[in-house]
Amino acid sequence: MKIKIVLILLALCFTSVATVWYYVFQYSKTHHRDVESENAISVTAGQLVKDYQANESSANTRYLNKVIQIKGDVIKEGKDQAGNYTVTLKSNDPFSGVLCTLKNGSKINSTHSTIVVKGICAGFLTDVVLNEGVIVK
Amino acid sequence: MKKATLLLFFAGLSFGLHAQKIFSTKTGQIKFNASSPLEQVVGINNQVDSKMIDKTGQVVFSALIKSFKFENQLMEDHFNENYLESSKFPKAEFKGFITNIGTVNFAKDGKYPANFSGTLTIHNVSQKVSAAGEITIANGAPTVNGAFKVKLAGYGITGSYIGGKIANEAEVTVNCKYQ
Structure with a gap:
């Protein structure tokens, strides 16, 4: 009887250790946040930049680390130093826009000048910065 | 005659002083490496905003903490929430x-x-720092490289893993290719 209990306890211990190990070292390595499946806050590029310029800390409370879906006119397409595609959307301020780095492998495949892009907001430098971006339209 | 030469000289000098160029990029790269023998702790940021003036050497690198991407999502979450406190x-x-x-x-x-x-500000703590690096000129366009040693405790970054799984001193390497 005692042996049985010890065995069960050992088995439980082993399973929990294995689960934690799997989550920390395997699952987290291969599973990143999935922008496509998360609900997004919809906003235009102009409004997003305006919100950040008006009050950066309250804009951070609203947008930082959240998935946002932005509609705007493309003013620049490029590549970062790692080879990821980037797209910059226009705001009403010519010195500031929305810079979005697209997720591995994604690129703009439409010729439309107005696009809708979804990404995680990282904050505000010269532009409002988004990463893990995907083109919605 | 002498006056005219002098005037010309100063005119040339002032032209030289004004003809400065500002180089910039919004997609520079910074690598954060706090690996220990026990664990690889590496995050890469490809959204670095940087400007440099050729005449004066004035330079600025700005990075968002949330733009650092780690291979392991859990590590990235801990880096943001527990160590760098990127929401604050x-x-x-x-x-x-x-x-x-x-x-x-x-x-x-x-x-x-x-x-x-110059001054390095991380985790809302500013420290005077100096570092060595390199400028590479290729087809007239400069690329700046620099390696900064960052003692985590010096920036108020604390946590139980620092000194164990995470190194006490992180190496922050900058690589900005200006357009």
Whole structure:
């Protein structure tokens, strides 16, 4: 009887250790946040930049680390130093826009000048910065 | 005659002083490495905003903490939430000068040593720092490289894993290719 209990306890211990190990070292390595499946806050590029310029800390409370879906006119397409595609959307301020780095492998495949892009907001430098971006339209 | 030459000289000098160029990029790269023998702790940020003035050597690198991407999502979450507290302090920045910019010939392709000196702000703590690096000129466009040693405790970054799984001192390497 005692042996049985010890065995069960050992088995439980082993399973929990294995689960934690799997989550920390395997699952987290291969599973990143999935922008496509998360609900997004919809906003235009102009409004997003305006919100950040008006009050950066309250804009951070609203947008930082959240998935946002932005509609705007493309003013620049490029590549970062790692080879990821980037797209910059226009705001009403010519010195500031929305810079979005697209997720591995994604690129703009439409010729439309107005696009809708979804990404995680990282904050505000010269532009409002988004990463893990995907083109919605 | 002498006056005219002098005037010409100063005119030339002032032209030289004003003809400075600001190089910039919004997609520079910073690598954060706090690996220990026990664990690889590496995050890469490809959204670095940087500007550099060729004449004065004035340089600024600005990075958002949330733009650092780790291979392991859990590590990235811990980096943001427990260590750098990126919701409270979303930015890190170096502002300063490349002190030996005079030795760089922007018109001639090649590699030139670069010494950085300035203020590094991480986790809302500012420290005077200096670092060594390099400027590479290729087809008239400069790329700046620099390696900063960052003692985590010096920036108020604490946590039980620091000194164990995470190194006490992180190496922050900057690589900005200006357009």
